[in-house]
Structure formats: C-alpha cells, structure tokens
Amino acid sequence: MKTYNHDKHIKFSFLLLSVLTLMTPGCRPKIDPVEHGNHKQILHIGNGTEPQDLDPHIVTGVPEHNIISALLEGLVAEDPKTLQPIPGVAEDWEVSPDGTVYTFDLRKNAQWSNGDPVTAHDFVFSYKRILAPALGSEYAYMLYVIKNAKDFHKGTITDFLQVGIKAMAHDILEITLENATPYFLSLLNHYSWFPVHPPTILKHGRIDERGTKWTRSENFVGNGPFVLDTWKINDMIIVKKNETYWDADNVRLNAIHFHPIEDERTEERAFRSGQLHITGSVPLSKIEVYKEKKPDLIKISTFLGTYFYRINVHRPPLNDVKVRRALAMAIDREGIVKNVTKGGQQPAYAFTPPDTAGYTTRTRIPSDIHQAKKLLAEAGYPNGMGFPKIELLYNTSEGHRTLAQAIQQMWKKDLNINVKLLNQEWKVYLDTVKQQNYNIARAGWIGDYVDPNTFLDMFVTDGGNNDTGWSNPEYDQRIREVAKISNFPQRMEHFQQAETILLDQTPIIPIYFYTRVYLIQPNVKGWYENLLDHHPYKYVYLSKK
Amino acid sequence: MTTFILKRIFFETLPTLLIIATLTFFMVRLAPGGPFSQEKSVTPEILENLKAHYGLNAPLHKQYFDYMKNLLRGDLGPSFKYPNRTVNELIANAFPVSFELGLYALLFALLVGNAAGLIAALCPNTKSDYIPMSLAMLGICIPSFVLGPLLVLIFSLWLGWFSVSGWDFPSDRILPAITLGATYAAYIARLTRSGMLEILNQDFIRTARAKGLPEYKIILKHGFKGGVIPVVSFLGPAVAGLISGSFVVETIFQIPGLGRFFVNAAFNRDYTMVLGTVLFFAILIILFNLVVDIILVWLNPKLRFRE
Numbered sequence: 001m002k003t004y005n006h007d008k009h010i011k012f013s014f015l016l017l018s019v020l021t022l023m024t025p026g027c028r029p030k031i032d033p034v035e036h037g038n039h040k041q042i043l044h045i046g047n048g049t050e051p052q053d054l055d056p057h058i059v060t061g062v063p064e065h066n067i068i069s070a071l072l073e074g075l076v077a078e079d080p081k082t083l084q085p086i087p088g089v090a091e092d093w094e095v096s097p098d099g100t101v102y103t104f105d106l107r108k109n110a111q112w113s114n115g116d117p118v119t120a121h122d123f124v125f126s127y128k129r130i131l132a133p134a135l136g137s138e139y140a141y142m143l144y145v146i147k148n149a150k151d152f153h154k155g156t157i158t159d160f161l162q163v164g165i166k167a168m169a170h171d172i173l174e175i176t177l178e179n180a181t182p183y184f185l186s187l188l189n190h191y192s193w194f195p196v197h198p199p200t201i202l203k204h205g206r207i208d209e210r211g212t213k214w215t216r217s218e219n220f221v222g223n224g225p226f227v228l229d230t231w232k233i234n235d236m237i238i239v240k241k242n243e244t245y246w247d248a249d250n251v252r253l254n255a256i257h258f259h260p261i262e263d264e265r266t267e268e269r270a271f272r273s274g275q276l277h278i279t280g281s282v283p284l285s286k287i288e289v290y291k292e293k294k295p296d297l298i299k300i301s302t303f304l305g306t307y308f309y310r311i312n313v314h315r316p317p318l319n320d321v322k323v324r325r326a327l328a329m330a331i332d333r334e335g336i337v338k339n340v341t342k343g344g345q346q347p348a349y350a351f352t353p354p355d356t357a358g359y360t361t362r363t364r365i366p367s368d369i370h371q372a373k374k375l376l377a378e379a380g381y382p383n384g385m386g387f388p389k390i391e392l393l394y395n396t397s398e399g400h401r402t403l404a405q406a407i408q409q410m411w412k413k414d415l416n417i418n419v420k421l422l423n424q425e426w427k428v429y430l431d432t433v434k435q436q437n438y439n440i441a442r443a444g445w446i447g448d449y450v451d452p453n454t455f456l457d458m459f460v461t462d463g464g465n466n467d468t469g470w471s472n473p474e475y476d477q478r479i480r481e482v483a484k485i486s487n488f489p490q491r492m493e494h495f496q497q498a499e500t501i502l503l504d505q506t507p508i509i510p511i512y513f514y515t516r517v518y519l520i521q522p523n524v525k526g527w528y529e530n531l532l533d534h535h536p537y538k539y540v541y542l543s544k545k
Numbered sequence: 546m547t548t549f550i551l552k553r554i555f556f557e558t559l560p561t562l563l564i565i566a567t568l569t570f571f572m573v574r575l576a577p578g579g580p581f582s583q584e585k586s587v588t589p590e591i592l593e594n595l596k597a598h599y600g601l602n603a604p605l606h607k608q609y610f611d612y613m614k615n616l617l618r619g620d621l622g623p624s625f626k627y628p629n630r631t632v633n634e635l636i637a638n639a640f641p642v643s644f645e646l647g648l649y650a651l652l653f654a655l656l657v658g659n660a661a662g663l664i665a666a667l668c669p670n671t672k673s674d675y676i677p678m679s680l681a682m683l684g685i686c687i688p689s690f691v692l693g694p695l696l697v698l699i700f701s702l703w704l705g706w707f708s709v710s711g712w713d714f715p716s717d718r719i720l721p722a723i724t725l726g727a728t729y730a731a732y733i734a735r736l737t738r739s740g741m742l743e744i745l746n747q748d749f750i751r752t753a754r755a756k757g758l759p760e761y762k763i764i765l766k767h768g769f770k771g772g773v774i775p776v777v778s779f780l781g782p783a784v785a786g787l788i789s790g791s792f793v794v795e796t797i798f799q800i801p802g803l804g805r806f807f808v809n810a811a812f813n814r815d816y817t818m819v820l821g822t823v824l825f826f827a828i829l830i831i832l833f834n835l836v837v838d839i840i841l842v843w844l845n846p847k848l849r850f851r852e
Contacts, residue, residue: 053629060583136594138587154590210598211628233630233638234801235712261710262805263796269697269709270799427578427814434586444584464586 032274033257038523038542040254046267046279047258050234054215056191057130057137062533063280065191067258070239070537071222072194075104075123075173076185080539081528083450085185089118089195089223090173099180099486100147106171111244112197113220113227120167125207126195127165132208139192142448145184147176180486183357183451189534190448197221225251225538234260252526252541271519277542278527279519284399287343287517297519300344301529304353304447305514306455307345309392309407309440310433313507314469317388318439322379324506327440328365329372330414331407333511340406341399343517348510350503352455352495356531359452359492363500365510369414376415384416391422394442395429403511404442433467443467446514450531452495453482459502470507550835558831562824566616569823570609573816580625580814599625612820621824622817626810632821635806639790640825642712643802647788649718650726654787658730659776662737666772667764669742677734684731693724693797710799721798725791729783733776741772774844781837785829 033044048063056068077088090104110118127146130137131153144150147164151157164176177184187193196214198207200221205212213219220228225247226239237258241251261267264281271279282290282298290298317323333347346354350361373383381387392408394400401423408419419440424432433441445465447454457463457479461471478498485491502508516533526539581587581595596602600611615622621632661677668674700720701709707716744750745768753763790804803822810818 050627052627055629058628060585133590133594134598136591136598138581138583138591138595140591141588211623211630213629215629232801233635234805259799261799263799265694266710266797266799269694269702270711273702273709275709275711426812427576427582430582430584430586431577434582464588 034274034277034521034523037257037277038544041252041542042255042257043253043278043524043537043540043542044257044259044276046261046270046276046281047237048260048280049262050260051237053211054220054228054231056194056196057126057135057139058210059191060138063258063260065534067237067239068191068194069224069534070226070256071220071224071228072191072196073110073224073245074188074191074194075106076188078186078189078534078536080526080534080536081530083186083189083530083532083534085188088188093185099182100177102175102177102184103168104173104175106173107246108171109246110223111246112223113242113244114197114200115244116197116199116221117170118195118223119170120173121170122195122198123173124165124167125198125201127163127193128160129196129201129207130192131160131163134208134210136210137192139190142187142190142192145177145179145181145187147178149178179483181483182486182488182491183449183453186357186449186451195223197223226253226256229255236260247538251538253537256537268519276519277521277524282343282517282519284342290519296522298517299520299529300515300517301533302346302353302531303514303516303533304356304450304454304531305445306348306351306353307442307444307511307514308348308351309509309511310438310443310468311440311507311509312436312438312469314436315390315439317379317381318390320379321505322375323381324509325365325504326372326375326379326415327411328506328509329368329375330411331509331511332367332410334367336403336406337512340403341512344515345512346515348512350499351508351510352452352499353447353513353531356447356452356455357450358488359495361499361503362496363503365503365506372415376417381417387415387417389418389420390439391420392440392442393422393424393429393432393438395426396423400442407511436467436469440509443508444514447532452492452499453479456495456498456502459507468507470505472501472505475501475505550839553835553838558835561831562827565827566613566820566824567609569820570612571605573811573814573819574605576814578814580816582814599623612817616824621821624815624818626813626815626818632817635818636803636821636825639801639803639806642800643790643795643804644788646718646721646725646790646794646800646802647784649722650729650787651784653722653726654729654733657726658733659737659773661730661734663741663764663769665734665738666741666745674738678738681731681734684727684734687727689724689728689791689793690797692727693720693794696720696724697797710797712798712800717798721794721800724797725787725794729787732779732783736775736779737772740775741768744768744771747771770844774841777837777840777844781834782830785826785833789826789829 037044047066051064051067052059052061054064054068054071056072073088075088075090076085078084079086089106089110091107092105094103106118106120112118127143129135130140131143131149133153133155140153148157148162152160152163166174168174200214200219201207204214204219217228217231225242225245227242229240230236230238238255240255241253242248245251259276261270264283267279268283268286270276311318311324313319337345337347349364349366352359352361354360376384392404394404404421408421411417411419432438445455445458458465459470460476460479475498478494482491482494485494520527523542525541525543527535581592600608612622624630624632624635627635661681665674665677697709697720701707707720708714711717750763750768753767790802792804792808795802795804806818807822810822
C-alpha cells in the first residue's frame with residue numbers, strides 16, 4: 001500500500017519550516033538602537049510600565065515622573081548631583097525673614113512649546129487646578145504647605161483668593177506658606193508643583209476635569225527641555241528636544257525613547273542586545289553575574305526608601321512592646337542583605353535612611369539575640385513557650401517571600417516562636433493592611449522629598465499611612481512642632497527625639513534601606529547617582545565611544 | 546442557513562453576553578481592594594472625589610443599570626487606570642496587534658501541525674510517526690515562558706537574526722508567532738493524525754484507491770477534507786484565544802497587544818477594563834464558534850442533511 005515516498009513529505013515540511021524561519025532576518029536593521037542613538041544623541045530608557053497619564057496633577061508613579069520631568073519644568077530645577085534647588089522657570093527668589101513668604105522672579109525668556117510666555121498666572125492656574133476637589137488629584141496634599149491650600153482642597157474654603165498663591169505681576173509669583181518649611185524649595189521639584197498650559201487645559205475641558213485629551217501627543221504643550229512627539233500605548237513614548245526651551249542651547253540630547261518594559265528579564269535581554277541605554281531594574285539572578293563579569297555596566301545606588309514590617313499593636317501578644325522589640329532584635333539584617341536581597345542594600349537599624357538632608361538617626365534597633373531572648377522571657381514567653389502562632393503577611397512576590405522565609409527561620413531558631421507566612425495579591429494585601437486585619441505585614445516607603453519629615457510624619461496618630469494602630473502623644477507633639485521650627489539643629493533634634501520614641505516603641509521593624517539597581521551603557525554621560533534617583537535630562541548626553 | 550444564524554444570535558449569543566456581563570460586573574466588585582487603593586493611600590476626601598468622578602458612589606444596582614445602558618450604545622466607559630483613555634480606545638488600539646500576531650501564529654500552527662499530522666498518519670507506528678508525534682508532545686508540554694526566552698537566546702542573542710523584543714519591524718513577528726503557535730501546532734498535529742487515520746480506513750478511500758486515483762489526490766482531496774474535521778472544531782475557541790492576545794508571549798517579547806490588559810486590568814481593579822476585555826473575548830469566542838459550525842456543515846454532508 002505504501003507506494004508514495006514519505007521522505008518527500010518530510011523534506012517538504014522541513015523546507016517549509018526553514019522558509020518560515022529564514023524568510024526575514026534581512027528585515028532587521030543592521031545597526032542596533034543604542035549605537036544609532038549614540039551617533040544621533042537619542043537616549044533609550046527602559047521605563048517599567050505604561051504611564052497612567054502624563055498629566056502632572058493626576059499621576060502618582062515613578063515611570064510617569066521620568067517622562068514628565070522631561071516635558072515640564074517647575075519654578076526651581078535641581079542640581080543633577082546634589083539635588084539642591086537651582087533656578088528653573090524662576091530666575092531668582094527671595095524668602096521673608098520668618099521663612100513663610102517666597103517671592104519668585106520668573107525669567108522673561110521662559111516659553112511654552114507653542115511660543116507663549118510662561119507667566120506667574122500660569123502657576124496660579126496650575127495650583128488652583130491641582131487643589132480643585134473635583135480633579136481628584138492624589139498628590140494634592142503635597143501643596144498643603146501653602147496657606148489655606150488644605151482648606152480649599154477639602155472644600156471648607158471656596159474662594160481661591162484666600163489661598164497663599166498670588167501673581168504680583170506677569171513675572172512675579174508670591175507663595176505664602178502655612179509655616180516656615182525649610183524643605184519647601186525641594187518640594188517644588190515634585191511634579192505635582194509643575195505648571196500646565198492654561199489655554200491647552202481649557203481647550204480640552206474644564207479646569208478641574210479629569211482625564212481630558214490634553215496630554216495626547218498631538219495636544220501636549222509643555223515648558224520643559226523636551227516636547228512630546230509620539231505616544232504608542234504599551235510600546236513607546238518619544239520626546240524630542242524643545243527648541244523653545246529657555247536653556248535649549250545646553251540641552252544635548254535630541255530625543256529620548258521611553259520603553260515601557262514590565263518584565264525585567266525581557267528588559268535585561270533588550271539591554272544585552274543593544275536596544276536600551278539604561279534599564280529600570282535588573283533580575284535578581286543577574287545581579288551577581290553582572291557584578292562579576294561586567295561591573296562597569298551595573299550601578300547600585302542608595303535610594304531614599306525603607307523596607308520594613310508593620311506590626312499591628314492591637315493584637316496580642318504584639319500589643320506588648322517587649323515582644324515587638326524582641327522580634328525586631330532577633331533579625332540578622334547583615335545576613336539578610338548579604339544572602340537574601342543581594343542588591344547592595346544597607347541594613348536598616350532605624351526608619352529614616354541615613355543622611356537624609358543631613359539627618360542620621362542616633363538611636364538604633366540593635367540585632368541582639370541575647371537581649372531579644374531576655375525581652376521575650378520578660379514578656380512571659382521564656383524560650384518562646386506559650387507564644388501564640390502569628391501570621392506574617394506579604395504581597396505575592398518572589399522577593400518578599402524569600403525574605404519572609406528567612407525571617408521566619410530566624411525567629412524560629414533564636415526565639416523558638418512559630419510564624420505562619422501568608423501571601424495575598426497586591427490589592428487584597430493593601431485592603432487587609434488598611435483595615436488592620438493582620439499581625440505583621442511587609443511594607444515599603446519611598447520618600448517624596450529629601451527631608452526626614454517624609455518618613456516620620458507617617459506614624460502620627462491616625463496618619464493616613466500609619467496602619468499599625470500605634471499612637472503616641474509625645475511623638476505626635478514632636479512632629480507637630482517640627483513644622484514650625486526653621487532652625488536647623490533644633491529641627492533635627494526634634495526628629496531625633498521623635499524617631500527615638502518610634503524605635504523604642506517598635507510599631508515597625510525596619511529591615512533594609514532600598515537601593516536602585518540598574519544597567520547603564522558606559523556611553524551615557526551626565527547621569528549622576530542621587531538619593532531620589534532623579535536625572536535631569538538636560539545634563540545627559542551620549543558619547544560616541 | 547440565515548434562520549440558523551439569526552436563531553443563534555438572538556436566542557444564544559445575546560442572553561449569554563448578558564449573563565457574562567452581569568456576572569463579571571458583580572464578581573469584580575466583590576474582589577477586595579479597589580481601583581484607587583495603593584501603597585501611599587489617598588485621603589478619604591480625595592477618595593470620595595475620585596469615586597464621585599467615576600460614579601462609584603451611587604448604589605451598586607444603579608451603577609449596573611448605567612453600565613448596561615452605556616453598553617447597549619457600545620460604550621465600555623473610561624479606564625480607571627489610564628484616566629485619559631476609554632476602554633474602547635484601549636481595546637481598539639491593542640486588538641489589531643494581537644490579531645496580527647494571532648494570525649501568524651495560526652498560520653504557523655496550521656502549516657506545521659497539519660504537515661506533521663499528515664506525515665504521522667501516512668505511516669503509523671514508524672519512525673516518521675514517532676518523531677513528529679514526540680515533537681508534538683514536547684510542544685504541548687513546553688510552556689511558552691520557556692520556549693520564548695529559549696528562542697530569543699538562540700536566534701536573537703546568539704545568532705543575531707531577530708530583535709529580542711519589540712514590535713517595530715516585520716521580522717519582530719516571527720519568534721512571538723512561533724512561541725504562541727507551538728502549542729497549537731502540537732494539538733493540531735495530534736488531531737490531524739487521529740482524524741486522518743480514521744478516514745483513511747474508511748470504505749470510500751478504498752473505493753478511490755480501487756478506481757486507481759493517484760495517491761496524492763486520495764489523501765489531499767478525499768482524505769484530508771474529512772480528516773481535518775476534528776481540527777476545525779478545535780480551531781473555533783483556539784482562534785479566539787490566539788487573536789485575543791497572550792499575556793505571557795506579549796510580556797516576553799514586549800508586544801503592545803491585548804493580552805496584557807486582560808491580566809493587568811484584574812490586578813489594577815480597573816473595573817471597566819475587566820468588563821470590557823471579558824465581553825470582548827466572549828464575543829470573539831461566540832463568533833468563532835458560529836463560524837466553525839458553518840464550516841463544519843460545509844465540510845460534513847451528514848450535518849447538512851440533518852438541517
């Protein structure tokens with residue numbers, strides 16, 4: 001029956017396969033994007049996820065920041081190395097002796113990308129917009145330092161003239177603060193303080209209308225060193241040099257391509273094959289490889305953030321401060337950063353990262369097993385006897401799980417207590433933490449600005465992100481008072497006292513200070529490491545070699 | 546035939562869609578957390594403002610009827626995660642990409658799967674049966690998150706033939722299409738083999754042989770048409786799955802398709818986006834099942850007589 005030649009069929013299908021696979025390798029460009037970019041001053045950045053939007057008064061994330069900081073410029077800009085406020089749209093400013101009134105002189109040659117001048121009225125409009133309740137801006141509280149801003153945003157004041165923002169002239173802006181706020185100028189570098197172009201906003205909707213089309217690439221008008229050119233969802237955002245920018249002569253990049261690559265393995269492969277100059281992250285398994293084989297390509301820089309565990313202080317036995325301290329002391333933080341997280345993190349013996357605007361905490365939670373055992377015994381659980389089983393909650397992720405397992409083992413080995421690990425999907429976890437329906441829960445906090453306040457005001461009684469149920473009147477008082485002190489040593493002393501209370505009471509267990517680990521091609525110049533991981537693009541350029 | 550189609554649409558499709566929309570609407574609301582919960586929590590006032598903007602502070606039944614009203618007009622609402630986009634726009638933007646990728650994957654799956662299945666069926670229990678069938682088994686077993694990076698490693702990083710990721714050049718379609726199509730190719734190979742084996746033992750094939758028809762005609766014209774029926778039934782839901790995007794393949798290759806929205810919308814509690822993608826997928830499945838039923842009637846004369 002088999003008269004046909006089945007070898008022929010096999011040959012045919014092989015041919016088919018080869019044709020399919022070989023058909024088009026020729027279509028691939030001969031030169032990779034990085035090399036092309038080096039010649040044309042086009043920077044390719046791996047930017048994590050697709051931005052929610054590019055409206056500075058709506059968004060909340062880091063990928064959004066990375067793009068918006070290219071498109072818009074605030075009153076002040078920041079020094080690329082030190083993050084110190086330097087002139088931006090404002091050429092100069094004066095501060096009243098009591099530190100509550102700031103008068104900004106706007107530069108005459110600051111322009112929007114459509115040629116309109118950037119005026120003090122634009123800033124008034126912008127701050128009115130972000131504070132408008134109906135806009136639903138999630139970062140509006142950043143402006144609460146301005147006099148009456150909070151009341152306007154909460155709707156108790158409806159007259160915006162009572163809010164401490166005034167255009168004294170076309171190019172003079174006066175901002176009156178609630179209290180002297182020493183870190184006020186560095187706040188201005190947060191995108192919630194960036195201006196928007198009033199005619200463009202009003203062309204596409206009301207001043208307080210959310211989600212209008214003004215941020216589309218065909219509509220966007222900005223005042224930053226770059227203009228929005230292309231926005232392909234989940235694919236790429238291209239910004240090009242803005243020729244109307246007041247300092248355009250000093251901008252050396254011609255364009256930046258932001259690639260929203262969510263998967264860090266995909267991103268690493270793209271970097272390896274010359275598609276990216278800079279990545280957003282590095283897969284854990286690749287960190288050691290790069291450190292060993294290509295140390296010039298990997299950067300590990302400290303970052304203004306703390307990884308910690310929250311403790312629900314209402315749940316026995318965790319309502320006993322001795323138990324909380326025992327748990328905190330029994331963690332070998334050196335071991336964790338060396339063997340578990342491996343990304344160059346610093347062990348955290350306090351909550352505020354060291355050298356935050358000149359502040360380093362005096363107090364430490366020591367890693368001291370002997371002391372931990374003693375405290376646990378004093379609390380009524382000698383060698384862990386009779387200690388109820390507690391749960392440690394984290395949001396589902398490989399990294400959090402490994403860390404939780406390591407800590408679970410430390411507590412078992414040294415304190416002889418049993419902890420059950422519980423993981424929940426991100427939003428479920430957020431819900432559980434918010435409702436204080438946990439014993440111990442993993443958390444992370446990234447500072448919004450470089451000042452201890454961004455960390456320490458979190459744990460005031462009923463603070464929006466406290467979530468531990470902890471409350472201490474003395475702590476509250478220190479934080480309340482600090483807002484009114486402008487004398488530097490006195491301020492720092494208040495923070496020291498507050499953090500000492502926090503660490504002694506231990507409603508949280510600091511574990512490590514975050515680092516940012518990323519890959520960067522050696523051709524990228526003018527890119528400096530700093531605490532907030534901000535890299536003003538006007539200083540960045542690409543060398544050909 | 547027209548009454549058959551109309552009946553299907555009015556008595557099956559529309560009620561099914563209504564049930565799916567209702568169930569999804571309430572299920573997604575039951576999930577803990579909401580579209581606005583995040584690590585840095587928003588103040589109660591801001592949360593109220595946001596809810597007011599999206600109409601989330603109305604009673605749930607009112608929200609449901611409002612949603613249904615808009616749905617009738619084809620309006621899937623604004624996305625919660627991407628405030629300046631509508632769900633319609635996001636789907637319209639991503640679907641063509643997924644559709645294109647799906648078509649290439651389907652083409653690959655059909656060519657490779659049918660060829661392998663045919664070869665195997667022609668010489669059952671020989672080397673040319675075992676080899677393609679073992680490969681097919683492998684294709685079913687290897688998940689795409691292994692196959693994808695493996696192909697990238699070999700063809701992009703070592704040989705340098707393709708980009709490792711992206712969707713910019715025609716050649717960017719090849720590796721994702723193979724990764725996505727591999728599993729389907731394997732299924733099709735096995736289905737083709739069993740379908741062909743059954744047909745080739747039928748009387749009418751023996752008759753054709755006795756009449757002295759050339760072998761290729763017997764196999765391709767008489768055999769294949771019947772042997773491919775199981776494949777066609779499989780293709781209905783398979784095509785809907787292929788062209789609506791795959792989370793894994795799109796993530797590995799950084800493709801701006803629809804697949805990632807399915808998963809991320811649920812993670813983000815982007816209520817309208819979850820509903821939009823679920824409904825869209827449901828419509829695709831129903832549509833392709835309908836098409837398959839029509840093709841089956843055409844392929845199989847027995848079904849036509851029943852009509």
